[in-house]
Amino acid sequence: MDMKEKIAELLEQKNYAGLKEYLSAETPQDIAQALSDLDEEQILVAYRVLPKETAAEVFVEMPPEEQEMLIKTFSDAQLKLLLDEMYMDDTVDIIEEMPANVVKRILRSSDPETRKQINELLHYPEDSAGSIMTTEYVTLRENMTVEEALLRIRRTGIDKETVYTCYVTSPARVLLGVVSVKDLLVASDDQIVGDIMDSHVIYANTNEDKEDVVKEMAKYDFLAMPVVDKEKRLVGIVTLDDAVDVLTDEATEDIEKMAAIVPSDKPYLRTGVFETWRKRIPWLLLLMVSATFTGQIITGFEAALASSVALTAFIPMLMDTGGNAGSQASVTIIRGLALGEIEMKDVFRVIWKELRVALMCGAVLSVCNFGKIMLVDNLIFGNDVPVNVALVVCLTIIVTIFFSKLVGSTLPMIAKKLGFDPAVMASPFITTIVDALSLLVYFGIATVVITNL
């Protein structure tokens, strides 16, 4: 019996004590997931059974629709209790998903200081470090002893999202250094914080792109990254658990862009049909219209195609092979750029490498294809492809792959140089260009080799 069924059964039996005990052994994440499969009334009852602190943790993990439903059933006092238990950054995340009237109620139920901080956090641009940071962190002073510092952490730590990285600030809140709880614990009690702190702090600015901040955190193995304002005053921290979410979201976004989808930040099953359509239709339309050129090339060689119909049969294979070769290159380069493994200065190394790979791939495919035409197409299927057509096809493969890899590897880098997102230069875009290129090459070679065209 899975968790959802177990909860439903206990609710059915009105065994609330049993439910409470059962849920106390489960994680907030699992409870939220199990609840989301129940109906509204069951969710309400089960949620009421949870102890205050667990309830807040479960609430944070729920999908926005259920959060909204629950808030609507809360009294003002209950809402206030919940808000007191939640971390600031979670509150802000939830507010961003709620309709205006719910937001008003949340703000009204917060105490003035919290309200001010929420408003500040809401103010940072989307995708900025400020938008994902939390304002609950531990600050220490330079002249504290280790004993005083640990005492301060013990006294104030319970409400902080993390206590493991502590920030040393001046009275004017300027960030001076960073010290980990590990450093404090292994130091002796009478050492001075200013002496053991690391004063070469790596920090982010509030307006910095959150993706860059998260990549820095991954690079330096940080548990938290301090965020400062223009005067280098500490205003928040980004914690690693939020950073992991950003990393996953950014990878999803890149994958969507590579598949010609306008990125969305909602899970698939929670996105409506109309919204899904709206994310997919722009690129489909654009790419369909671009295919006009490919059609135009074929129209231009109408006479040639009519006189040697065998040529037509290879068009799909040539286009697909070129497209696949090109997207292999483009996707590799796009990911390399995203991870910082490839930089703009590497452009010639990249091209030189891709061209050698292209020639090796082209040679192998071309030889295999010649064998395939002779053995499979002619002997087995009895298509009677003339040898000169087979040669045209094989030569086209080599030239097309050469151009595909060249286009596939350079376009993402050009896009980056021009300030566009390289991810857009993936398969569908490359395919459209490579299609036109491969047809031009094909007909060009055909005209030269097959003299009667």
Add this chain to the structure above:
Amino acid sequence: MDMKEKIAELLEQKNYAGLKEYLSAETPQDIAQALSDLDEEQILVAYRVLPKETAAEVFVEMPPEEQEMLIKTFSDAQLKLLLDEMYMDDTVDIIEEMPANVVKRILRSSDPETRKQINELLHYPEDSAGSIMTTEYVTLRENMTVEEALLRIRRTGIDKETVYTCYVTSPARVLLGVVSVKDLLVASDDQIVGDIMDSHVIYANTNEDKEDVVKEMAKYDFLAMPVVDKEKRLVGIVTLDDAVDVLTDEATEDIEKMAAIVPSDKPYLRTGVFETWRKRIPWLLLLMVSATFTGQIITGFEAALASSVALTAFIPMLMDTGGNAGSQASVTIIRGLALGEIEMKDVFRVIWKELRVALMCGAVLSVCNFGKIMLVDNLIFGNDVPVNVALVVCLTIIVTIFFSKLVGSTLPMIAKKLGFDPAVMASPFITTIVDALSLLVYFGIATVVITNL
């Protein structure tokens, strides 16, 4: 002047004191990156200037080729010193990249206890939790007081990769509970560890897939995940910084598979031309050969194409549009499955949704395409596409997109059901199937509508 130039300049001036001071303000990650651009001799000299602890941290961040080069210049005593400073999991990662003779030297220079642990870690299957865990963690006993526990952490913590999550074990090393340093710090000194620990521990088994473990960690916001053997004895922990690397690598792997590349675990610029070729040629070959069917379909309709050459010009557009529509669906589903947002039980919801999106996309594209043919192709380019051909093309778009989205959304789920990796069912694979489908639909409709074919 960037860091690499600065280091080179200081080396040139033989200003080693200046270099030492300059490097002391930099992170190991940045130092390793700057060094990798210098030549061998410069690396050696700069590395010698680093203080013992920093040197080990820089060493861990270096690419394997430089690590190997450095080890070869080390005396046995120097190598031992380095190994003492490194965390066990880093040592194992490095050993896995080294040639046999270097591995032998490393094992010979480790003390017997370390050597035993290294050998155990090397023994876990690739991609298992065991292969990425570290054996340096803090264990506590149930009957300790908080004061004793903190004292133990302060005494033994310096050599541990993380002290923030402590594991409570029985004398037989069985995992009983988990307690965070934050819990210990905010508790009072005389509380008993057994009372404040969380005994509902979520743990991984040594042989569990590392990807699953890392996803659990992200789900539960863990800083570390305990790893146990078959008898539930604690044998290691996976730390979040390593988990972040696994998450990034897995996303890269999925992206590569989606682009018809056999995944590699090396950065692009460090992969040789031959190796890159070897990762790309299998799928190119397979997909090229599959295109035989598409060619065969065209050959079967040779007569129809010869009598209405206007039909040929739309083949690339129809194939591309079908392929793009299909890969939008497949990539969305593949990513949803990877993130656990879509499960097998959702298969009918997914199909129902994709079909509605398909009809909406098909309708819009079809209408736009009709307009485009009439306005652009006929009026501007003067192609004289007959109205019945335009109708065939537009009808084909609707049917093709319907099938593309159906194939694109179901194939990844079927693959998962059969135990294959859904990521392989992305664009290139879908394209090949959709090409054949769209041609069959195209010629089928054409035969019915255009009566003189």
